[in-house]
Amino acid sequence: KTAGRDWPSEAEAMRRYLARRFPGIPGAAIRLEDASLDTADNARMVAALLRASAPLPLTLLTVGVHLPRSLTLFRTFGVAVERGLAAEDVLAERSPRHRAFLLKYTKSPRVAAERLKEALLRLLLVVDPTAVIPGLLTKRWRG
Numbered sequence: 001k002t003a004g005r006d007w008p009s010e011a012e013a014m015r016r017y018l019a020r021r022f023p024g025i026p027g028a029a030i031r032l033e034d035a036s037l038d039t040a041d042n043a044r045m046v047a048a049l050l051r052a053s054a055p056l057p058l059t060l061l062t063v064g065v066h067l068p069r070s071l072t073l074f075r076t077f078g079v080a081v082e083r084g085l086a087a088e089d090v091l092a093e094r095s096p097r098h099r100a101f102l103l104k105y106t107k108s109p110r111v112a113a114e115r116l117k118e119a120l121l122r123l124l125l126v127v128d129p130t131a132v133i134p135g136l137l138t139k140r141w142r143g
Contacts, residue, residue, distance in 0.1 A: 009034035038138040039070055040131035043077040050079060061085045065114045069122045076129055 008016070011034035018025055031049055036042040050056075058079065062070050064086030071084045088106070092099045105111060121134055128134070 038131070038135050039066070040073050040077075040135050043070075043073040043079060046074065047077040047079050055080060057082050059083050059085050061087055061090070063114075064088045065111065065118050069118055069125065072122070072125060073131060 009032070011032040015030050015032055018030060019027070033042060033045045033049055036045050058081050060067070060070055060074055060079075060081045060083075062084070067084045067086055071081055074081050088102050092102050121131075124133060125131060
C-alpha cells in the first residue's frame with residue numbers, strides 16, 4: 001500500500017481491474033496482499049498466503065527495472081515463481097501508441113534514477129538477502 005491511506009492499495013486496484021477486464025473470474029479466487037510497504041514485505045506476505053494452498057505456476061508481473069530484484073526476493077521467501085514478466089512488455093503489445101510512449105518513458109530521467117536505485121538495492125541483497133535494511137528505510141520514509 002504505497003499511495004497513501006486515501007487511495008486503494010495496488011492490490012485492490014489490480015483486483016478492480018481484473019474484475020472489469022475478466023468478469024468471469026470469481027471474486028473468491030482473488031486473494032489480496034495489501035498490507036506491505038515494500039517488495040520484501042510483499043514477498044514475505046505472499047509466501048504466507050500461498051503456504052495454505054496447492055502449488056500453482058506463478059508469473060510475477062512488475063515494472064521491468066524492478067523485475068530482477070523482485071524475482072530474487074520472491075524466490076528467497078519461498079514463492080515458486082516460474083517466470084517474470086515486465087509490465088512494459090505487456091503494455092507494448094497493446095498498440096503502436098503504447099510502444100511509442102514506452103520508448104520515450106524508458107529514456108526518461110525518472111527511469112534512469114530507478115535503474116540506479118534498483119542496481120544499488122540488488123547489490124545490497126548480497127549482504128542483506130532478506131532486505132531488512134531497505135525495509136527499515138522504506139518504513140521510515142513511507143510509514
